[in-house]
Amino acid sequence: MDNTTPSTVSQPGTDASAVGFDWTDQLALNDPLFDATHREFVELIQALHRADDARMLEVVNTTIEHTEAHFRQETTLMQLHGFPPIHCHDGEHANVMEVMLAVRDRVAAGEAHYGRVLAAALMEWLHVHVPTMDAVLSAWLRERGLEESPQPAGVPDAPRVQTG
Ligand SMILES: [Fe+2]
Ligand SMILES: [Fe+2]
Numbered sequence: 312m313d314n315t316t317p318s319t320v321s322q323p324g325t326d327a328s329a330v331g332f333d334w335t336d337q338l339a340l341n342d343p344l345f346d347a348t349h350r351e352f353v354e355l356i357q358a359l360h361r362a363d364d365a366r367m368l369e370v371v372n373t374t375i376e377h378t379e380a381h382f383r384q385e386t387t388l389m390q391l392h393g394f395p396p397i398h399c400h401d402g403e404h405a406n407v408m409e410v411m412l413a414v415r416d417r418v419a420a421g422e423a424h425y426g427r428v429l430a431a432a433l434m435e436w437l438h439v440h441v442p443t444m445d446a447v448l449s450a451w452l453r454e455r456g457l458e459e460s461p462q463p464a465g466v467p468d469a470p471r472v473q474t475g
Contacts, residue, residue: 330438342449359430364423
């Protein structure tokens with residue numbers, strides 16, 4: 312079964328009813344690097360949720376750019392410090408990116424509503440991924456004396472959110 316089509320993210324609807332679109336403490340890892348990136352991600356998801364059809368492709372592209380930097384940042388930390396379950400964590404990221412790219416194609420083809428479906432799906436995914444995968448990575452780094460997960464060299468800051 313092709314699990315990359317946008318229809319796979321349509322099930323939760325567009326209201327993220329289970330989790331809403333606001334930042335919640337469930338997403339806080341008390342790790343400045345992770346938390347700053349995840350707060351930016353939530354701001355972009357909110358922008359996706361609010362975007363009108365005319366701006367949707369732009370916001371989807373900005374969200375993809377930010378997410379690529381976000382995932383690359385975590386992958387670099389895992390590589391630098393030999394995080395054992397790196398492939399499991401990277402696999403989750405890759406699945407999300409496949410869906411995002413499929414949604415971009417649909418939005419570019421004129422189906423802007425998929426951007427709002429994506430927003431709801433991303434918010435629900437984030438509430439599963441951060442307290443599990445990212446929490447384990449953050450805790451693992453701290454156990455090795457890498458508190459506050461320093462920004463790895465060569466990894467650019469995530470692009471700033473343009474929500475206006
Ligand atoms: Fe993350
Ligand atoms: Fe992650």
